[in-house]
Amino acid sequence: MFSIFLKAGLAFGGGLGILAVLEDELVSKRHAVSRDEFLSIYGIARIVPSGTMTALAVAYGYKFGGLSGTVIALTALSLPVFVLTIALTIAYHYLRNSRLFDLLPVTIMPAALALIVVAALKLGKDVFRPSLELIIAGVAFSLALFLRLNPALILLAGGALGALVLQKAEEQNDTKKKGSEK
Amino acid sequence: MSLWKLALLIALFNLMTFGNGPVMIPLLQTHLVEGSRVLTQDQLLYAFTIARVTPGQANFYVASIGYMLYGMPGSIVATLAIILPGYIMIPLLHGFEHLRDSRWIKGSRMV
Numbered sequence: 001m002f003s004i005f006l007k008a009g010l011a012f013g014g015g016l017g018i019l020a021v022l023e024d025e026l027v028s029k030r031h032a033v034s035r036d037e038f039l040s041i042y043g044i045a046r047i048v049p050s051g052t053m054t055a056l057a058v059a060y061g062y063k064f065g066g067l068s069g070t071v072i073a074l075t076a077l078s079l080p081v082f083v084l085t086i087a088l089t090i091a092y093h094y095l096r097n098s099r100l101f102d103l104l105p106v107t108i109m110p111a112a113l114a115l116i117v118v119a120a121l122k123l124g125k126d127v128f129r130p131s132l133e134l135i136i137a138g139v140a141f142s143l144a145l146f147l148r149l150n151p152a153l154i155l156l157a158g159g160a161l162g163a164l165v166l167q168k169a170e171e172q173n174d175t176k177k178k179g180s181e182k
Numbered sequence: 183m184s185l186w187k188l189a190l191l192i193a194l195f196n197l198m199t200f201g202n203g204p205v206m207i208p209l210l211q212t213h214l215v216e217g218s219r220v221l222t223q224d225q226l227l228y229a230f231t232i233a234r235v236t237p238g239q240a241n242f243y244v245a246s247i248g249y250m251l252y253g254m255p256g257s258i259v260a261t262l263a264i265i266l267p268g269y270i271m272i273p274l275l276h277g278f279e280h281l282r283d284s285r286w287i288k289g290s291r292m293v
Contacts, residue, residue, distance in 0.1 A: 009238045044274050049197050051241045054268035062272050074265055081238025082245055086257055088232040089246040
């Protein structure tokens with residue numbers, strides 16, 4: 001268990017890299033879970049409001065080892081990234097006093113911006129089509145950009161509005177279906 | 183801002199946002215960079231980038247932020263704050279298994 005998740009924790013590329021390793025180890029090699037079950041658990045993990053991979057580690061840790069299993073899986077998954085991130089953070093403090101630090105704004109900062117934009121585009125992929133969600137997203141974006149409202153408030157409002165709109169749309173679909181059945 | 187307030191903030195943002203790490207960036211920026219000014223914009227971007235280029239979960243930049251603000255205890259508390267909401271998974275799994283079993287029961291009755 002520890003070795004599987006340690007291996008997963010060493011995978012590059014964030015969530016999808018980890019997912020690929022887990023699928024390889026648990027489904028293809030060990031046949032510990034069926035492909036259907038793997039996908040179902042991934043689906044549940046995605047709707048959990050927190051890291052999807054964290055949720056997956058909790059799920060499989062619990063499935064195979066109970067509560068202690070979750071601790072083992074989470075530790076193994078998080079150890080590599082934790083150690084490396086802290087090491088690089090310490091490096092930041094040293095860099096600050098050296099001439100290398102002047103290079104940071106032209107090297108790492110554009111990279112960070114690019115990464116954030118890519119992450120945003122990936123998330124928005126499903127929304128970028130003519131739909132009510134896109135309108136909500138556009139309004140939220142301009143509110144954040146021009147009025148400088150607190151993003152937390154925008155998120156909450158957007159979530160509430162989205163839930164209402166989607167529910168209405170579903171009701172309309174239901175009535176349409178009922179109408180066609182008649 | 184105390185360490186516990188930071189932990190609470192991260193846990194709260196984590197619970198509020200779907201779609202993993204990047205979504206929390208604007209929230210953290212508003213509260214830590216513009217609000218209480220304990221962190222600079224550069225530090226936030228640096229933390230995000232190193233968590234992204236290292237293997238493993240991308241949302242571990244909070245560990246880096248925790249370290250910048252409070253050293254080792256800060257990073258551990260921040261990490262726990264981002265990991266613990268994952269335990270919501272356990273009741274959900276139970277619910278899922280329950281649902282699946284009941285569907286099987288229904289299916290077998292129909293046969």
